[in-house]
Each structure stands twice: as structure tokens, then as C-alpha cells.
Amino acid sequence: MEERNFPTIEGPVCPRPFHHMEKIVLGHGSGGRMTRDLVEKIFLPLLSSPPLLAGNDFATLPQVKNGSVLAVSTDCHVVSPLFFPGGDIGRLSVCGTVNDVAMSGAQPYYITAGFILEEGLPVSTLVRILESMKAAAEEAGIQIVAGDTKVVEKGKADGVFIITSGVGLIHRSQKISGDQAKPGDVVLISGTIGDHGIAVLSERGDLGFSAQVLSDVAPLNHLIQAILQTAPNTHVLRDPTRGGLATTLNEIALQSQIGIRLEERLIPINPAVRAACEMLGFDPLYIANEGKVIVIVPAEEADQVIQVMSSHPYGKNAARIGVVHELPVGRVLLQTTIGATRILDILEGEMLPRIC
Amino acid sequence: MEERNFPTIEGPVCPRPFHHMEKIVLGHGSGGRMTRDLVEKIFLPLLSSPPLLAGNDFATLPQVKNGSVLAVSTDCHVVSPLFFPGGDIGRLSVCGTVNDVAMSGAQPYYITAGFILEEGLPVSTLVRILESMKAAAEEAGIQIVAGDTKVVEKGKADGVFIITSGVGLIHRSQKISGDQAKPGDVVLISGTIGDHGIAVLSERGDLGFSAQVLSDVAPLNHLIQAILQTAPNTHVLRDPTRGGLATTLNEIALQSQIGIRLEERLIPINPAVRAACEMLGFDPLYIANEGKVIVIVPAEEADQVIQVMSSHPYGKNAARIGVVHELPVGRVLLQTTIGATRILDILEGEMLPRIC
Numbered sequence: 001m002e003e004r005n006f007p008t009i010e011g012p013v014c015p016r017p018f019h020h021m022e023k024i025v026l027g028h029g030s031g032g033r034m035t036r037d038l039v040e041k042i043f044l045p046l047l048s049s050p051p052l053l054a055g056n057d058f059a060t061l062p063q064v065k066n067g068s069v070l071a072v073s074t075d076c077h078v079v080s081p082l083f084f085p086g087g088d089i090g091r092l093s094v095c096g097t098v099n100d101v102a103m104s105g106a107q108p109y110y111i112t113a114g115f116i117l118e119e120g121l122p123v124s125t126l127v128r129i130l131e132s133m134k135a136a137a138e139e140a141g142i143q144i145v146a147g148d149t150k151v152v153e154k155g156k157a158d159g160v161f162i163i164t165s166g167v168g169l170i171h172r173s174q175k176i177s178g179d180q181a182k183p184g185d186v187v188l189i190s191g192t193i194g195d196h197g198i199a200v201l202s203e204r205g206d207l208g209f210s211a212q213v214l215s216d217v218a219p220l221n222h223l224i225q226a227i228l229q230t231a232p233n234t235h236v237l238r239d240p241t242r243g244g245l246a247t248t249l250n251e252i253a254l255q256s257q258i259g260i261r262l263e264e265r266l267i268p269i270n271p272a273v274r275a276a277c278e279m280l281g282f283d284p285l286y287i288a289n290e291g292k293v294i295v296i297v298p299a300e301e302a303d304q305v306i307q308v309m310s311s312h313p314y315g316k317n318a319a320r321i322g323v324v325h326e327l328p329v330g331r332v333l334l335q336t337t338i339g340a341t342r343i344l345d346i347l348e349g350e351m352l353p354r355i356c
Numbered sequence: 357m358e359e360r361n362f363p364t365i366e367g368p369v370c371p372r373p374f375h376h377m378e379k380i381v382l383g384h385g386s387g388g389r390m391t392r393d394l395v396e397k398i399f400l401p402l403l404s405s406p407p408l409l410a411g412n413d414f415a416t417l418p419q420v421k422n423g424s425v426l427a428v429s430t431d432c433h434v435v436s437p438l439f440f441p442g443g444d445i446g447r448l449s450v451c452g453t454v455n456d457v458a459m460s461g462a463q464p465y466y467i468t469a470g471f472i473l474e475e476g477l478p479v480s481t482l483v484r485i486l487e488s489m490k491a492a493a494e495e496a497g498i499q500i501v502a503g504d505t506k507v508v509e510k511g512k513a514d515g516v517f518i519i520t521s522g523v524g525l526i527h528r529s530q531k532i533s534g535d536q537a538k539p540g541d542v543v544l545i546s547g548t549i550g551d552h553g554i555a556v557l558s559e560r561g562d563l564g565f566s567a568q569v570l571s572d573v574a575p576l577n578h579l580i581q582a583i584l585q586t587a588p589n590t591h592v593l594r595d596p597t598r599g600g601l602a603t604t605l606n607e608i609a610l611q612s613q614i615g616i617r618l619e620e621r622l623i624p625i626n627p628a629v630r631a632a633c634e635m636l637g638f639d640p641l642y643i644a645n646e647g648k649v650i651v652i653v654p655a656e657e658a659d660q661v662i663q664v665m666s667s668h669p670y671g672k673n674a675a676r677i678g679v680v681h682e683l684p685v686g687r688v689l690l691q692t693t694i695g696a697t698r699i700l701d702i703l704e705g706e707m708l709p710r711i712c
Contacts, residue, residue, distance in 0.1 A: 021479045022478065022479055023475075023476055023477065023478055023479060024473045024474070024475055024476065024477040024478075024479065024482070024507055025475055025476075025507070026475055026507050026509065027507075028473065028505070028507045029473070029505065029506050029507030029508075035505065038505065039503075039505065042479060042482060042483060042486065043486065043503060043505070046483065046486035046487055046489075046490055047469070047486055047489060047490055047493075047500045047503070049499040049500055049501055051499070051501040051502060052500065052501060052502065052503065057502075058502060059466070059468070059501035059502040061465070061466055061501060061523070070426075070466075070523065072466060072468055072501060072502055072521075072523055073468070073502050074468035074469070074470045074502050074503065074504050074519075074521055075470065075504050076470040076471070076472050076504050076505070076506040076519065077506075078472060078506045078508050109417070110415070110417055110426075110428060112415070112428055112429070112430035112521050113403070113430070114430050114431065114432040114470075114519045114521075115432070116432050116434060116472070116517055116519075117380045117384065117385070118380070119379075119380055119381055119382055120379055120380060120381075121379065121380040122378065122379055122380075123377045123378055123379060123380065123398065126380070126398060127398060127402065130398065130399065130402035130403055131402055133402075133403060134402055134403055137403075143405040143407070144403045144405055144408065145405055145407040145408060145415035145417060145428065146407065146408065146413075146414060146415040146428055146429050146430050147395075147399060147403070147408060147430065148430050148431050148432050148519075149384070149385065149391065149394065149395065149399070149432070150385050150432040150433075150434045150710075150712075151380055151381070151382050151383075151384045151385030151709070152385075152434050152514060152709075152710060153382065153709070153710075155511060156434075156513065156514040157512065157513055157514070157517075158508060158512040158513070161472055161513075161517070163430075163432065163470045163472075163504075163519035165428075165430055165468050165470075165521035167417070167426065167428055167523060353507070353508075353509070354506075354508060354509075
């Protein structure tokens with residue numbers, strides 16, 4: 001049988017015991033600690049495969065017959081409302097998966113799209129969403145190659161859910177993964193944080209005022225290819241989506257078993273996002289982004305990466321925001337603007353449901 | 357940029373005009389003519405890529421650096437209820453995508469899985485579903501390599517929807533596709549039809565009685581590899597899911613621009629399925645299957661395929677059911693048991709919503 005010749009991906013067996021949780025709650029979709037609990041205690045022990053256990057948003061898969069490596073990823077999109085300032089579920093569903101594949105260092109080529117439609121959805125709404133997907137796919141330079149559509153009764157879905165999967169190829173030998181951050185590395189961000197989450201909340205009316213903020217939703221694959229050309233020793237690429245910058249850096253600190261120290265004054269934040277967060281008591285470090293990338297590189301490559309990002313439309317406000325240390329292992333520390341040091345923990349429970 | 361070296365898949369531009377439809381209705385998910393209308397008039401003109409236009413349940417994708425070809429597919433699973441005689445949404449979600457990839461002649465290797473969970477879903481239900489996915493993946497010999505989980509508010513989904521995508525590799529030069537049927541070919545089916553649809557209906561209580569029928573949901577990749585070893589010139593493989601045998605053969609007749617003639621007395625049907633259909637006025641030729649494959653091969657290879665299928669657990673009741681003719685182009689004709697000839701059209705509208 002041919003699959004005998006195809007390597008099973010080897011890795012550690014998931015050691016975590018099954019853990020009792022009774023019912024799914026919204027917090028399980030937050031991207032924070034409750035999501036991690038659900039994934040680690042329920043999904044991984046039951047579906048464990050080494051790529052899943054690696055803890056990235058993509059899987060890299062060996063190919064038998066040549067040196068290149070497949071990268072695949074999948075993302076469910078349930079954002080509410082379907083249209084928001086700067087984007088919509090269609091653009092989000094293409095960019096989300098393009099970006100997850102690109103974060104492996106792969107060039108994404110193909111996307112599949114599954115649609116779960118609620119009975120009664122206006123077809124004109126669907127058309128607007130598909131037009132937006134097409135435009136995003138063209139911008140990213142990828143093709144939507146397979147699809148599926150299901151319809152459920154009114155009240156059994158919410159307009160439309162779109163699930164995309166992406167396939168790319170990694171043409172390089174340097175491994176890029178959340179477990180590759182090294183002490184001495186520099187932490188970069190490609191621009192302002194929190195824009196996507198605040199734009200969606202504003203459109204929902206949850207702010208009580210209009211925030212004048214546009215979502216940053218964008219395909220980052222071209223930006224990432226430019227980064228990798230200038231910084232071939234890049235260690236980590238990851239987009240800080242659900243759970244925001246703080247939660248994503250915590251994941252990396254745990255995967256790499258290192259500590260990360262951030263300087264608050266260096267983190268770029270749109271003034272309108274900062275103002276909205278202050279009024280609502282949100283911390284922008286935990287707000288979702290859909291068009292930003294965290295880049296962790298050896299110190300000697302950091303300046304060139306900042307330069308490359310700054311000259312790209314999706315990296316205009318790129319900044320160096322922190323440094324990787326040996327200690328404290330698995331922790332992210334924030335040096336605040338008033339000089340204090342604060343532990344930035346992973347997001348607890350639910351802050352903003354259905355943000356992506 | 358690397359994507360310049362990666363071939364864009366070329367093919368005809370979709371010629372169909374945008375067509376007015378107002379709202380999504382359940383019939384758009386039936387797998388029959390309304391689904392085809394939605395796909396042809398809305399999805400294809402907007403998302404057109406040559407693999408989508410090819411009209412198969414999979415896309416085959418060229419690879420630059422070696423001779424093998426990627427096959428990918430995606431499937432949304434919204435079956436209600438989640439558990440039914442012979443299977444559940446977990447087994448269905450693995451088998452559905454394994455089978456779609458396998459129908460290209462590929463060996464499926466990897467699956468990604470997206471979960472949309474409704475707030476309030478008992479975690480014990482999720483655990484049962486994941487255990488079933490794991491068992492099906494092991495049986496198929498594939499790995500679940502990437503996943504995503506989203507949670508929506510109570511009443512915005514229905515328990516759990518599972519969306520899987522599969523990746524496989526085609527290691528052969530013979531093209532297998534719905535457009536490859538040739539006059540003189542023989543049409544085979546791997547076993548009894550209608551079992552899945554009737555099992556789900558029975559569990560829903562829609563029959564008014566218990567049908568004692570088990571769903572046939574099964575991974576067919578090993579069966580298909582065995583078929584291809586004995587019949588290297590196989591022209592078409594397709595699983596008759598939504599819309600059933602009749603609708604699937606109509607799709608093939610249109611893609612290949614040939615006519616298909618079936619003999620009703622040769623089509624294997626479980627007596628309990630036949631009885632349930634007679635009581636309810638359903639035609640088993642339009643009922644969904646989840647563990648059957650239609651095989652269209654040159655006449656000289658048909659006997660060996662029947663023999664190979666019959667000796668496999670998932671091909672026990674394999675039968676030769678019809679022949680491919682030049683005419684009538686795009687039509688399926690049924691010679692009934694009483695000797696009349698009937699046109700078997702594509703399924704109209706909705707017969708059985710949320711069957712998969």
C-alpha cells in the first residue's frame with residue numbers, strides 16, 4: 001500500500017489526561033486560557049497527531065518525493081456582524097488562512113472554502129461576500145480550488161459561516177515555528193494592534209459610540225516573503241489574532257521555553273483604539289488583529305526586517321517591541337510606561353466573542 | 357516572487373451569467389438542481405478557478421518540483437441528529453473528505469478539521485464525536501494534522517458543525533475525473549444504495565417507524581486503491597452522496613457528454629431501505645450514501661473490479677448496473693423491472709435536508 005512509503009509524522013505522545021468539563025461556553029472560543037484548556041484537555045488527547053501537538057496554527061508535512069514541505073492550515077470564520085469597517089467575513093476567511101499558512105514560512109497557493117448558509121440569507125449578501133473573497137484571493141495571489149455548501153434551517157446558524165483551508169509549500173530549510181525563539185532574539189510587530197477587534201465591536205454597537213477604526217484584515221503572505229528574503233534566519237512568525245498580542249506571545253514563550261520582555265511605550269497603538277479601550281476598560285494587548293505579524297529574529301537581522309516592513313503597505317508602523325530572554329520561562333513581562341514591570345498573562349475566559 | 361514559478365491552473369472561463377435568486381432556501385443544500393443552480397450561477401462566476409469549474413468533488417493541483425499531483429477537497433458536515441444508526445457526525449466528517457480525495461485516485465494522507473460549537477454543547481458529546489473521528493482516521497490510515505475551534509451563542513448553530521479538508525497525492529498518470537466516461541464503459545456500484553439517508557431519517561423519527569437500517573458511512577480509500585491496482589484504466593470514481601445515485605450519474609453524464617443506461621433490476625438495494633422508501637414515496641435512487649462508490653471502467657476491466665470489490669468488506673454487494681452510450685448526451689436512462697425506459701433526472705429541490 002502506498003501509504004506505507006509515506007512517513008507518519010513522529011513526535012511525542014500527548015501526555016495530558018482527559019479533564020472534566022461539562023458544557024461548551026463562549027469562553028471556549030476566546031483564544032485564551034479556556035480555548036487552550038479545551039484544546040489541550042479534550043481535542044489533543046483524542047485527536048493527537050504530532051503536527052497538532054506542535055501547537056502552531058499550521059501543520060508542516062513531509063513530502064516523500066522531493067525536498068519541499070507542505071504546509072496546511074484551517075480556520076472557521078463566525079464573525080458577527082458579517083460586514084464591519086475595513087472588511088467582512090469573506091475577506092477575513094481568505095486572509096485568515098493565507099496568513100496561517102504563510103506563518104510557517106510557506107508560500108500559500110490554494111484555498112478550499114466551505115460555506116454553512118442559514119436558510120433565508122439574502123443571496124445579495126452572499127454575492128457581496130464572494131466578491132470580497134475573490135478580491136482578497138487575487139491580492140494574495142492564491143486560487144480557491146474546491147468548495148462545499150450546506151444549508152441549515154433558519155435559527156440553526158447565523159447568516160453564513162465560512163471555513164477555509166490552505167495549502168502551501170515551504171521552499172526553505174530554516175524551520176519557522178513557535179518553538180524556535182532564542183534568548184537574545186528581538187521581538188517585532190508589523191504595525192498597530194487592536195484595530196480589528198475594535199472595528200468589529202464598533203460595528204456591533206457594543207462600544208456605545210463609533211470608534212472610527214478600520215479592521216486591519218489583510219493577506220500578509222507578500223510581506224512575509226519580503227521579510228524572509230531579508231532575514232533568512234527568522235525564528236518565529238505568528239499573527240496575533242484571538243487573544244491578541246499578549247496571548248500569542250505567551251504561547252510562543254511556552255512553546256520555546258523562554259521569557260519575553262516587552263516595552264509598553266514601543267508598542268504601536270492607533271489613538272482611536274487606545275481611546276476606545278480606555279473608555280471600555282479593555283487592554284489593547286488582548287484585542288484581536290487580522291493583518292499583523294509578530295516576527296522574532298536574531299538581533300543582527302532586526303533592523304533590516306523593520307526597514308523591509310516599513311516600506312510595505314501592511315507594515316507601515318512596524319516596531320521593535322521587546323527582547324527574548326532565558327527567564328522567566330514561559331512568561332511575558334511588560335515594562336510599563338511608568339517604569340513598573342507587569343506579568344502579561346494569557347487571556348482568561350471570553351472577552352470578545354465572535355470576533356473572527 | 358516564488359508564486360510566479362508555480363503554475364496557475366488554466367482552464368475555460370466560466371461563461372454563465374449572474375442569475376437572480378433572492379434568498380437561500382433549504383433546497384440549495386439538497387445536492388440536486390437547486391444546489392447546482394446556486395453553485396453555477398453564484399459561486400462559480402464569482403470564485404471561478406479552473407479546478408472549481410471542473411465540477412468534481414476534489415481539485416487536483418500541479419506540483420512544480422516532481423511529477424506527483426496534489427489532490428484536495430473540503431466538506432461541511434451539518435447532519436442532524438449528530439448520532440445515527442451506524443455512525444455519527446465524527447465518522448462522517450472524516451469519511452466524507454477521505455472519500456472525496458480518494459475519488460481523484462489519490463491516496464489521502466492528511467486531514468484538517470474545523471469545529472463550530474454551539475454554546476451549551478455537552479463536552480461528553482464532543483468527546484464521543486472526537487473518539488469516533490479518531491477511530492475513522494485510524495481505519496483510513498490518515499492523520500488529523502490541523503484544527504480550529506469556534507464557539508457561537510446558543511441558537512446560532514446546532515450542536516456542532518464539523519468541516520474537514522483533505523490532502524492527498526496522486527501517484528499515477530491516468531486521469532480519473534467525472535469527464536472521463538467513454539461509450540462502451542461499464543458502470544459499477546460497490547454495494548446497496550440508500551442506507552445512509554434512511555438510517556438518518558429513521559433516527560430523526562421522520563419515518564414514523566424504525567427502519568432497522570445502518571448508515572454505510574465508511575472510508576473507501578483502501579477499497580479504491582485495490583480497485584486501481586486491478587483496473588489501472590478506471591475512468592471515473594465518484595461517491596453518490598447528496599442527491600443519490602441518480603443525481604451523481606447525471607453529473608457524470610453531463611461532465612463526460614455521454615448517456616448512461618441503467619438496469620433497475622441490477623441495482624442492489626437493502627430490502628429494509630426498499631420497504632421504507634415504498635412506504636414514504638421516496639425513490640432510493642435519490643437517497644444519500646456515505647460509503648459507496650460508482651466506478652466507471654472499460655468493459656474489459658469490469659469483471660476484475662467486481663471481483664476485487666466483492667472480496668472487500670465495503671464492496672460486498674458490488675454490482676454491474678449499467679453501460680455508457682454515446683447518446684442521449686447528458687442523460688441517464690433507467691430500464692425498469694417491467695421493461696419500460698424512464699429518464700432519471702437530477703434531484704429537484706430538497707428531499708432530505710441535513711443528511712450529511
